[in-house]
Structure formats: structure tokens, C-alpha cells
Amino acid sequence: MAWLVIGLLSAGQVGAADTAPCVTDDRNREVCLERPAERIAVLSPGATELTYAAGAGDKVVAVVAHSDYPPEAREVASVGSHTRVDLEALVALQPDLVIGWVTGNPAEQLETLEALGMAVFYIEPRDVEGVSRAIERLALLADTREEGDRVAQDFRDGMAELAARHADSAPVATFYQVWDEPLMTVNDEHLIGKVMAMCGGINVFGDRSRLVPRIDDESVLAADPEAIVAGGMGEESRDWLTHWQQYPTLQAVARDNLFFVPPSLIQRPTPRLLEGSRILCEKLEVARGRR
Structure with missing residues (x-):
């Protein structure tokens, strides 16, 4: 455990900023950052796609296996799989935000990261609106709202049109x-x-x-x-x-x-x-x- 603490402390404290984003995640927890995220670790292929869709792809520093879309995600450092994350490798990358999967990531590993003071934002969209809301919340955390909000609304509109067509x-x-x-x-x-x-x-x-x-x-x-x-x-x-x-x-x-x-x-x-x-x-x- 010592290596985790050392790795986390080496990341330094997040500085204060004019914008301190706060959002509620899919476990109904409030997640607040002292400033918008700049180094994001995403722990499922779906979370990777959502983070890029939110306009925050250039802030992603860690992914897991099978994070193959968009193609540029394949070039990001992998920290294991969604079922077993390499915590040492993750901490060494000094993320200021971790995107977890409610039912897909090992709960004990994400709890360890939380106990060490890392901000963990849990997502698991269960409906069409949940997908759009996940993008919007990620964009808020990363300060990329213009792009994220546009992508989220385009998705809403497209699904609504499809639903009407097949009603x-x-x-x-x-x-x-x-x-x-x-x-x-x-x-x-x-x-x-x-x-x-x-x-x-x-x-x-x-x-x-x-x-x-x-x-x-x-x-x-x-x-x-x-x-x-x-x-x-x-x-x-x-x-x-x-x-x-x-x-x-x-x-x-x-x-x-x-x-x-x-x-x-x-x-x-x-x-x-x-x-x-x-x-x-x-x-x-x-x-x-x-x-």
C-alpha cells in the first residue's frame, strides 16, 4: 500500500480555480473537483468512448483493454482490464479523475482509490437519456461543455427521431x-x-x-x-x-x-x-x- 500513497502524494494537490465542478454520478454520489480535470483515467471501453464524446479525449491518460474507439484511444496507456486494474500503473500516471463502471469494475479497487483521495466518478447509463446525461456530466468535469453538450443533444435528437419513426x-x-x-x-x-x-x-x-x-x-x-x-x-x-x-x-x-x-x-x-x-x-x- 505504501507505493500507492507515495504515488498519490507525488501527484501534488489540486490547485484552486474559479470553476470547481460538482456533479452527481450514477451511484448518486456528489463528485466535486477543485478545478476541471486535466488527467483522466477511464476504466471501461464504454467510459472511454463517452469521455472522448464529451470532448475530453486529449485529457485521457489511462484506459483499459478493448478501449478501441475512437482509434486514438488505442495509443493511450493501458492499466489492465475492466475486471482487474493495475493500481500501481494507474497511480503512476497521476490522474486527477477516475471514471469507473458501477457494475463492471472491482468495487474494492475503486474504493482503494477513493480512500487515497482520488476523485472517482461512477457511470452506468441505463437508458437513452442516461447516455446523454453521462456525456454532459463528463464535459462539465473536464470543462468541455460546448462540445459535450452538442454531442449529447445530437444523440437525444437522433434517438427521438428513430423512436417516432417506429412508434x-x-x-x-x-x-x-x-x-x-x-x-x-x-x-x-x-x-x-x-x-x-x-x-x-x-x-x-x-x-x-x-x-x-x-x-x-x-x-x-x-x-x-x-x-x-x-x-x-x-x-x-x-x-x-x-x-x-x-x-x-x-x-x-x-x-x-x-x-x-x-x-x-x-x-x-x-x-x-x-x-x-x-x-x-x-x-x-x-x-x-x-x-
């Missing part, structure tokens, strides 16, 4: 596969579930109590969705959909309604969710046309 679409019973082993899906409270509903999809596992419930093939067969939508292990990998072709009696298979959406566009709560939502809505429209 009267005929429902499509849909299964979204978020992982393969173990087989996992999302419920209606998950952001992906909300996008599905916006597109006119009826989530066949929407009433499950867990945000990301584990299921099995038999559950999918019993639900008999009209469409199956999956991400994959990469941006071009459709392998997960091949698995379902062994069940020709499934409606989705019989009608060739096995659809792929690049996972980074639909599984990260960032402005690119607008692009992923458009793709999902288009896929469900194809399913309607095959009735």
Missing part, C-alpha cells in the same frame, strides 16, 4: 443474445431491451428479474422468437447465429430472421448506440416483411 411498428417477438457461453440475454430494464422496444421488438425474456439473465437453448425453443439478434466475439463475427440453425423449427430460423449487429454499436452505452439502434430497427423491419 407504430408491428411487434416482433425477439431474442437478443448478448453472450454465448454461458448463453445470456437481457431483460426489459437493460438499455438493449429498451432499444429493442423502441424498434417494436417484444423481448421474449423481458420479464426476467436480472438485467443480464442466463438462459439455455430449451428456453429459447420454448419462447420461439420470430427474430434472433446477436452480437459476437468481434465486429464481424456472426458465429453465434450459426448455432441456431440446428433448430429449423424455430420461427426465426424458418424465416431466416437471424440478424447480426456489431457489438460495439449496441452493447456500449455511447453515442454510437444511435447507429446500432438504426441497424436493429432495420433488422426487425426485415422480419416484418418476411411474414
Whole structure:
């Protein structure tokens, strides 16, 4: 622990400034800085995208594995993965703000950083407005409000337009596969579930109590969705959909309604969710046309 204390003290004290930003994070904690952040560590790929979207990309000094968008994020020092952060490497980079993931980062590691006096801002957008609000709050902390507010509003407007376009679409019973082993899906409270509903999809596992419930093939067969939508292990990998072709009696298979959406566009709560939502809505429209 001594190395953490030494590393933190070497960063110096944050000086006073005319602007001392304060925001409430997604754990309902007030996070206040003595001056706008200049050295930001982001501990999930989604948080990386959101921070760049907020106009603060040039302030990012640390990311974690799979922080691949925007491309310039790949050049930033990595401090491990979202499930295990290298605390020594992180502290050595002297961040004045750490962006944590509520349910994705190890709680004990972020608590250690907080105990050492680091400002930790937790995010986990659960709906469309949450994405915009995350961008706005990050922009406030980094003093990049002009760009952040513009990006946030563009996202709001784009999603509102898409929702209006599909408001009267005929429902499509849909299964979204978020992982393969173990087989996992999302419920209606998950952001992906909300996008599905916006597109006119009826989530066949929407009433499950867990945000990301584990299921099995038999559950999918019993639900008999009209469409199956999956991400994959990469941006071009459709392998997960091949698995379902062994069940020709499934409606989705019989009608060739096995659809792929690049996972980074639909599984990260960032402005690119607008692009992923458009793709999902288009896929469900194809399913309607095959009735």
C-alpha cells in the first residue's frame, strides 16, 4: 500500500480555480473537483468512448483493454482490464479523475482509490437519456461543455427521431443474445431491451428479474422468437447465429430472421448506440416483411 500513497502524494494537490465542478454520478454520489480535470483515467471501453464524446479525449491518460474507439484511444496507456486494474500503473500516471463502471469494475479497487483521495466518478447509463446525461456530466468535469453538450443533444435528437419513426411498428417477438457461453440475454430494464422496444421488438425474456439473465437453448425453443439478434466475439463475427440453425423449427430460423449487429454499436452505452439502434430497427423491419 505504501507505493500507492507515495504515488498519490507525488501527484501534488489540486490547485484552486474559479470553476470547481460538482456533479452527481450514477451511484448518486456528489463528485466535486477543485478545478476541471486535466488527467483522466477511464476504466471501461464504454467510459472511454463517452469521455472522448464529451470532448475530453486529449485529457485521457489511462484506459483499459478493448478501449478501441475512437482509434486514438488505442495509443493511450493501458492499466489492465475492466475486471482487474493495475493500481500501481494507474497511480503512476497521476490522474486527477477516475471514471469507473458501477457494475463492471472491482468495487474494492475503486474504493482503494477513493480512500487515497482520488476523485472517482461512477457511470452506468441505463437508458437513452442516461447516455446523454453521462456525456454532459463528463464535459462539465473536464470543462468541455460546448462540445459535450452538442454531442449529447445530437444523440437525444437522433434517438427521438428513430423512436417516432417506429412508434407504430408491428411487434416482433425477439431474442437478443448478448453472450454465448454461458448463453445470456437481457431483460426489459437493460438499455438493449429498451432499444429493442423502441424498434417494436417484444423481448421474449423481458420479464426476467436480472438485467443480464442466463438462459439455455430449451428456453429459447420454448419462447420461439420470430427474430434472433446477436452480437459476437468481434465486429464481424456472426458465429453465434450459426448455432441456431440446428433448430429449423424455430420461427426465426424458418424465416431466416437471424440478424447480426456489431457489438460495439449496441452493447456500449455511447453515442454510437444511435447507429446500432438504426441497424436493429432495420433488422426487425426485415422480419416484418418476411411474414
